[in-house]
Amino acid sequence: MAMPKNVLGSELEVCSLSPTTGFFRDGCCRTGKDDVGLHLVCTRVTEEFLEFSQKHGNDLSTPVPEWDFPGLQPGDQWCVCVERWKEAYEAGVIAPVVLAATHISTLEFVSLEELAAHAAEEVDD
Numbered sequence: 163m164a165m166p167k168n169v170l171g172s173e174l175e176v177c178s179l180s181p182t183t184g185f186f187r188d189g190c191c192r193t194g195k196d197d198v199g200l201h202l203v204c205t206r207v208t209e210e211f212l213e214f215s216q217k218h219g220n221d222l223s224t225p226v227p228e229w230d231f232p233g234l235q236p237g238d239q240w241c242v243c244v245e246r247w248k249e250a251y252e253a254g255v256i257a258p259v260v261l262a263a264t265h266i267s268t269l270e271f272v273s274l275e276e277l278a279a280h281a282a283e284e285v286d287d
Contacts, residue, residue, distance in 0.1 A: 166192055167266040169274055177204035177263040178239035181232050191241035191265045199243040203272075204263035206282040209236045211257035214250050239263070239282075244271045251276065258282035 168174045176189040183204075184190045185197040191204045205211065212223050212234060222240065225233035234240055239260060248271055250257060259277045268277065 165190075168262050169264045169266055169268055169277055170261055171266070172262070174265060175260075175262040177241050177260060181234070181238060181240070183239065183241045185241065191263060193265060193267060200245065200267070201241040202244045202265040202268045203242050203247040203257075203277075204239055204260040205242050205247060205257035206239050206260060207234050207236060207242075207257055208255075210255050211250055212236065214253065214255040215242075215246060218246070218249065220246065244268050248272055251280070256280050 165173045174190055174192065177183050177191050179189040182189055184192060185194065185199075185201040186192055191202050193200055193202060207222065215222050222234045225231060242257065244267075247257060247259075251272070259280050260282045261277060264277065
């Protein structure tokens with residue numbers, strides 16, 4: 163199975179394996195018919211974004227051991243729902259975007275210019 167494209171038009175890269183993210187928990191912001199939240203945007207979460215998300219019904223900070231979810235810390239990369247990212251963006255709460263790991267379908271909701279204006283800085287491994 164071919165890897166989907168990212169918003170830059172190249173092959174979708176891994177968002178995070180530590181913690182392991184993605185709707186399919188394979189590290190990639192891939193989607194499928196059962197992904198009603200559309201976990202498309204690879205973000206490097208900030209404290210402000212985590213607080214915004216929690217206030218809007220999605221607590222990403224609290225560990226959930228039964229789902230093997232460690233809880234996110236500022237700086238972690240995570241596939242977030244495109245509508246939540248857009249909602250936060252419109253509220254002035256920006257979670258930097260890892261463009262190479264953000265699914266091309268994101269462009270149906272947010273422009274490449276908006277995403278690129280908030281691109282995360284490259285991190286050395």
